[in-house]
Amino acid sequence: KLICQGCAALTDAELLAILIGSGSREHTALSLAKLILAAADQSLIRLGKFTVEQLCQFKGIGEAKAVTISAALEIARRSIREPREAQMKISDSSSAYHVLAPKLAYLEHEEFRILYLNNANKVIQQTLISRGGITGTLVDVRLVLRKALELGAVGLILAHNHPSGNLVPSEADKEITRKIQLGAKVMDIKVLDHLIVAQQGYFSFADQNLLL
Template sequence: MSEKTFFPISSWSDDDKPREKLLLKGKATLSDAELLAIIIGSGSKNESAVALSQRILASVSHNLNTLGKLSIAQLTAFKGMGDAKAVSVQAALELGKRRRAAELPQWQTVSSSMSVFELMQPVIGELPHEEFWILYLNNAHKIILKAQLSKGGITGTLVDVRLVYKAALELSAVGIILTHNHPSGTLRPSESDKQITKKLKLAGEQLDIKVLDHLIITEHGYFSFADEGIL
């Protein structure tokens, strides 16, 4: 019986090291560049996949959120990155984003503005356009439904008060939480933000459905009307 020969990691090719390291030591031991190298699959004649990954990550200051926003054209601008590799990178990062955005257990209880931010940031926090979403809650402050109300351009989005409360009545919701994103990154509510909040609050009072909060969400933070005492 022939003996199996083992080779140290240092003897492997640069493109094989991340894969073998993951198999031997686990995914948590790999750096971002090594994980990205596995997605890319291979480098070029003059550069390993790890080195290519390091270049790409350096261009976005090693920020994975920024990496996820690079277009196919921006990715393929790096020497050694063709369309197939760029598509693989975008697909992997989108899966990661969807994992974060995956629906939390049904009937999740809203305990604070932070819990709303954690639920909605993966959904709207990084979008280049504005979207308005409503969380419908029962009398135990558990989410019955999370629904997109409208989707706008760069400058804003429209909100139809009738649609908000039509759904609330159909769901027998007793409270709603308003959320929308600011693609500009600013957390300061605009006058239109304040006006629509007031309009929805007044309409809800007539139906005995309370507006519990309105969150403005960005990539890195949020503004809560309730927390700031301006609801």
């Protein structure tokens, strides 16, 4: 079917069955694929969060097959990041989200990242500043600004994720935004936005007029 009609003609279960290759005594590769997708609520995003150990819980899925499935889903995630970030011009919150979502949207822990921009608002570098737990992460303002000077950045877009999916900024979110803005202003560097990222979308400080 894939050869005759192309990949787009196949269902998610059929594509997953190709990765599985062969089934077990109880299930064909296709029926096994359907079982796995059912456990992920028919969501490839949820399936992408399954660990190798979790995939191996399905009878007929050994470590090699689980690794193959995990690798294929990771390739799909990485393909979303193209074209290269360094070629991306950030014109609004939506374009910033497009760059940041592949790194932040599907994490189960919190991370704080920054897009460092040149004077044409093109991405110089995306940098992981800190990694925390489910409910928060600490940010060193000095580290943020030191990196900006090293890269010659003139603009910053702050971003972190909320694993809970709640897009409402906390008081801590507002405070760290204010601190970075005040420090950056002294160095003639502008904080253009702060995005809170989740699977279902994002919150933009700039769009909501919450920047100084």
